[in-house]
C-alpha cells in the first residue's frame with residue numbers, strides 16, 4: 069500500500085465496517101514498522117473511478133511496510149510510476165516475533181466473490197513466510213461467517229473467543245490461528261489451494277513487491 073492508496077483504503081474500509089469507531093488510521097499504519105499492507109489494484113478501471121484524493125506527502129523512507137500487489141493481465145499488468153489506480157481490496161498484518169497477526173482483509177463490495185480476498189490471503193501467507201513468521205493469527209466477528217469460511221479454507225482453526233471484543237455492538241471475537249505455516253503439510257495444502265485458485269480465476273502470475 070502506498071500513500072496514494074490511502075483515500076481508497078479509507079473508502080473501502082468505511083464501506084465494509086461502517087460502525088467501527090474509531091476507523092483505522094491507515095496513514096499511521098504505513099509508518100508502523102511492524103505492519104505490512106498489500107493492495108489489489110485493477111489498472112483497467114482507473115478511468116471509471118472518481119478522482120481520488122492523494123494523502124499529504126510523507127517521508128518515503130518511513131513507508132517501510134509499503135507493499136504493492138501486482139497482477140497479470142486480468143487485473144492490470146504492473147505499476148505505472150504515478151497516477152491514480154483503482155483499488156479492489158487490501159489486506160494487512162503485523163509481524164510480532166514469529167507471529168503474523170492479520171489486521172484486515174477487505175474487498176470492495178462490488179468486486180467480491182471473484183477470488184480477490186483469497187488472493188490477498190495467499191499473498192499475506194507468502195509474505196509472512198518470507199518474513200520468518202511461523203503462524204498467522206487474527207480476530208474475526210462471530211457473525212462474520214463469510215470471512216471465517218475463507219480462513220477455514222486456508223487452514224485456520226478457532227483457538228479462542230474474546231467476549232464483547234467489538235465496541236460498537238459488543239460482539240464476540242473469534243480468535244483463529246494456523247498451524248506452523250512452514251510445515252510441509254501446510255505448504256502442500258497451500259500449493260493445492262493456489263493451483264485451484266489459479267485455475268478458477270485465471271490469475272496465474274502475480275508478484276508481491278515492496
Ligand SMILES: CC(C)(COP(=O)(O)OP(=O)(O)OC[C@H]1O[C@@H](n2cnc3c(N)ncnc32)[C@H](O)[C@@H]1OP(=O)(O)O)[C@@H](O)C(=O)NCCC(=O)NCCS
Pocket residue numbers: 084172173174175176179180181182183184185186187206207208209212213214215217218221
Ligand atoms: C471476506 C472477504 C474479504 C472475502 O473476499 P472475496 O473476494 O469476496 O472472497 P473470494 O471470492 O476470494 O472467496 C474466497 C473464499 O471466501 C469464502 N467466501 C467468500 N464469500 C463468501 C460468502 N458470501 N459466503 C460464504 N463464504 C464466502 C469462501 O470460502 C470462498 O471460497 P470458495 O469460493 O471456494 O467458496 C469479503 O467478503 C469482504 O471484504 N468482507 C468484508 C470485510 C471483512 O469482513 N473482512 C474480514 C475481516 S476479519
